[in-house]
Amino acid sequence: MLTFDTPLSAIPSIKKPMLGKLACLEILTVHDLLYHFPHRYEDYSQIRPINSLAPDEKCTVLGTVVKIEAGRTWKKKMLLTEAMVEDASGRLRLIWFNQRFISQTLKSGMLIRVSGKVTKDQKGLLMSNPAFEKSARDATHTGRLVPVYPETTGLTSKFFRWQITNVFQKVKEFPDPIPEEILERLHLPSLKQALGYIHFPKNEKFSLLARKRFAFDEMFLVQLKALQVKALFKTAKGEPILFDQDALKNFLSTLPFTLTNAQRKAGFEILKDMEKMQPMNRLLNGDVGSGKTIVAALAAYAAAERGLQTAILAPTEVLARQHFENLSKLFPQTGHTLALLTGSYRVLDNKTVTRPTLLKAITAGIPKIIIGTHALLENDITFDNLALVVVDEQHRFGVAQRAKLQEVSLKSKDNIPKAVPHFLTMTATPIPRTLTLAFFGNLDLSLLDEMPKNRKPIITKIVSTDQERETIYSFVRNEIAKGRQTFIIFPLVEESLALKDVKAAITEHKRLEEKNFSDLRIGLLHGKMKPKEKEEMMAEFKNKKYDILVATAVVEVGIDVPNASIIIIEEAERFGLAQLHQFRGRVGRAAHQSYCFLLPGKPSHITNERLRTLAETNNGFKIAEADLALRGPGAFLGTRQSGLPDIAMENLLNIKLITIARDEAKLLLALDYKLTKHPLLKSALQKFEEQIHFE
Ligand code: ADP
Ligand code: MG
Numbered sequence: 001m002l003t004f005d006t007p008l009s010a011i012p013s014i015k016k017p018m019l020g021k022l023a024c025l026e027i028l029t030v031h032d033l034l035y036h037f038p039h040r041y042e043d044y045s046q047i048r049p050i051n052s053l054a055p056d057e058k059c060t061v062l063g064t065v066v067k068i069e070a071g072r073t074w075k076k077k078m079l080l081t082e083a084m085v086e087d088a089s090g091r092l093r094l095i096w097f098n099q100r101f102i103s104q105t106l107k108s109g110m111l112i113r114v115s116g117k118v119t120k121d122q123k124g125l126l127m128s129n130p131a132f133e134k135s136a137r138d139a140t141h142t143g144r145l146v147p148v149y150p151e152t153t154g155l156t157s158k159f160f161r162w163q164i165t166n167v168f169q170k171v172k173e174f175p176d177p178i179p180e181e182i183l184e185r186l187h188l189p190s191l192k193q194a195l196g197y198i199h200f201p202k203n204e205k206f207s208l209l210a211r212k213r214f215a216f217d218e219m220f221l222v223q224l225k226a227l228q229v230k231a232l233f234k235t236a237k238g239e240p241i242l243f244d245q246d247a248l249k250n251f252l253s254t255l256p257f258t259l260t261n262a263q264r265k266a267g268f269e270i271l272k273d274m275e276k277m278q279p280m281n282r283l284l285n286g287d288v289g290s291g292k293t294i295v296a297a298l299a300a301y302a303a304a305e306r307g308l309q310t311a312i313l314a315p316t317e318v319l320a321r322q323h324f325e326n327l328s329k330l331f332p333q334t335g336h337t338l339a340l341l342t343g344s345y346r347v348l349d350n351k352t353v354t355r356p357t358l359l360k361a362i363t364a365g366i367p368k369i370i371i372g373t374h375a376l377l378e379n380d381i382t383f384d385n386l387a388l389v390v391v392d393e394q395h396r397f398g399v400a401q402r403a404k405l406q407e408v409s410l411k412s413k414d415n416i417p418k419a420v421p422h423f424l425t426m427t428a429t430p431i432p433r434t435l436t437l438a439f440f441g442n443l444d445l446s447l448l449d450e451m452p453k454n455r456k457p458i459i460t461k462i463v464s465t466d467q468e469r470e471t472i473y474s475f476v477r478n479e480i481a482k483g484r485q486t487f488i489i490f491p492l493v494e495e496s497l498a499l500k501d502v503k504a505a506i507t508e509h510k511r512l513e514e515k516n517f518s519d520l521r522i523g524l525l526h527g528k529m530k531p532k533e534k535e536e537m538m539a540e541f542k543n544k545k546y547d548i549l550v551a552t553a554v555v556e557v558g559i560d561v562p563n564a565s566i567i568i569i570e571e572a573e574r575f576g577l578a579q580l581h582q583f584r585g586r587v588g589r590a591a592h593q594s595y596c597f598l599l600p601g602k603p604s605h606i607t608n609e610r611l612r613t614l615a616e617t618n619n620g621f622k623i624a625e626a627d628l629a630l631r632g633p634g635a636f637l638g639t640r641q642s643g644l645p646d647i648a649m650e651n652l653l654n655i656k657l658i659t660i661a662r663d664e665a666k667l668l669l670a671l672d673y674k675l676t677k678h679p680l681l682k683s684a685l686q687k688f689e690e691q692i693h694f695e
Pocket of ligand 2: 392
């Protein structure tokens with residue numbers, strides 16, 4: 001008898017070479033194997049009389065083998081096995097290519113079920129490479145909804161069907177982590193039932209019910225964890241940072257603009273939150289250009305006024321430096337010292353210093369606001385009294401780095417853990433509500449759903465003909481004559497294509513320089529340049545040394561060149577909508593009317609439909625919703641980083657499921673916060689945690 005924990009190596013029918021392949025899929029135990037779910041089914045449940053078949057149908061026939069022979073095709077010399085099955089209504093030809101074992105297993109007179117797709121050649125109807133099994137056998141590969149599993153080389157669906165059927169029958173117990181009463185309340189099947197339904201569904205209804213149950217399981221675990229983390233933060237000791245309203249007003253009056261209502265509200269929520277004994281754990285969710293930086297600056301200011309330090313983390317050197325420059329402009333009247341620490345910059349109070357000098361100063365509490373990249377996370381950095389951690393564009397940080405951030409938070413002078421710092425993360429792209437609930441359920445939310453008033457909406461156009469392209473180029477020329485600048489973006493979608501894209505950018509840069517804009521100054525920025533070179537190019541573009549910047553996707557993140565009024569995006573269809581919206585956010589950052597031109601590489605109706613969403617609205621939240629609906633949460637968030645399993649991913653859009661899971665999780669935790677009464681659930685949660693990282 002088997003249990004969930006039995007290693008697959010203890011199962012004789014699974015041979016050694018298979019174990020290695022299974023291990024590559026992280027399938028090591030009976031539990032893992034049973035949780036390897038089919039991603040679709042072939043419906044072979046109908047057994048049909050042979051004389052009723054028609055080409056292109058997928059179905060099963062039940063008949064007797066009347067002929068079997070193996071030979072070679074005369075053209076390609078492939079091994080060819082041909083057989084004939086017969087039922088009361090007629091005969092059907094079956095052929096297999098290069099499957100040596102067929103002629104050894106299949107014998108004349110055998111009663112078999114055969115499932116496959118019916119095709120037709122000169123000699124009539126046939127099935128090529130069908131699945132078959134003896135009719136006396138239980139239906140595994142034929143005659144049912146046949147599961148199709150995610151495969152890798154050497155592990156076929158057939159293998160999984162066979163092994164899972166075999167293993168499932170021998171498992172003694174199916175310990176169910178979800179409390180029975182919850183399953184009853186929600187009319188969900190037990191674990192044993194659900195596993196049966198997903199691998200051996202009688203019909204589609206059953207497989208859907210099983211998926212519903214597993215989706216609930218995962219979302220329930222997500223929510224349990226999120227609520228636990230949230231509660232943990234509430235019990236942790238933070239440093240209350242009381243804010244002085246008058247000083248704050250004073251600070252605000254030095255700004256060159258007045259805050260939007262949304263900024264005011266978010267700022268107030270954050271400041272109020274930081275006054276609490278419990279550390280803040282909050283997401284500032286806002287569109288590109290909605291003015292998140294100043295909101296973070298307010299929080300940092302409040303901390304600095306109490307003599308406490310803030311660390312502000314940006315995903316790239318360019319951005320860190322930009323934050324440093326912007327914040328340096330905001331803070332001079334306050335008397336607080338700022339520092340910048342990245343791989344290539346160490347700046348203290350506007351002076352370049354050595355790394356040891358800067359670290360010493362940080363430990364002594366001299367700079368109150370320390371801006372940096374992940375270089376700020378190095379082990380030898382000790383803060384004096386870190387009270388606030390701000391992470392800009394958090395999704396750009398890898399999982400490991402994010403984990404490290406929280407760890408860093410807990411470190412302080414003499415390595416004695418002090419109060420847990422307040423934590424504020426900011427998004428680069430607005431995150432739709434369903435996702436925040438499902439994915440950031442442990443965070444409190446502040447929303448910037450309003451743009452500063454001085455903005456003119458960016459005019460966005462889809463450009464599909466060469467003639468229009470020429471018009472755009474002369475328009476660019478005009479704008480440049482007025483003193484404006486232009487970005488031209490080339491796609492860099494996948495790392496593996498990076499080189500090709502860089503080439504495209506380089507070639508295009510040359511073409512534009514020689515042909516279209518030979519009298520203009522054109523800069524080039526791409527991912528294969530050294531950080532320093534990128535940095536210099538950005539700075540030079542910002543200082544108007546170039547009229548046009550040809551760039552790959554490296555400009556996506558937060559770069560601020562207020563004088564740029566046009567962005568042209570080549571092969572726009574290769575980007576997601578949210579990302580395109582990010583690019584577009586590179587312009588329109590000052591009072592000039594700005595323009596975004598989308599140039600699809602291969603114009604098509606569908607592409608244009610998709611891009612039209614972008615042309616029709618400047619509302620980042622709406623675009624994010626559309627992007628999410630089009631590409632799914634995996635692509636939207638970047639599956640790799642999220643680490644969520646597939647079923648949970650599919651269901652991140654299912655707000656009803658999320659709400660139910662959250663309510664059930666709340667109910668359960670209210671009675672049994674540590675899950676001591678639910679040990680199975682507790683260990684399931686632990687396992688789950690190893691797969692997922694939470695903010
Ligand atoms: P993001 O939310 O994309 O990080 P930023 O904080 O970089 O946006 O702000 C974008 C630009 O808008 C900056 O140049 C900033 O100075 C300016 N800005 C921010 N808030 C306001 C406001 N209330 N009124 C006018 N301009 C603002
Ligand atoms: Mg920003």
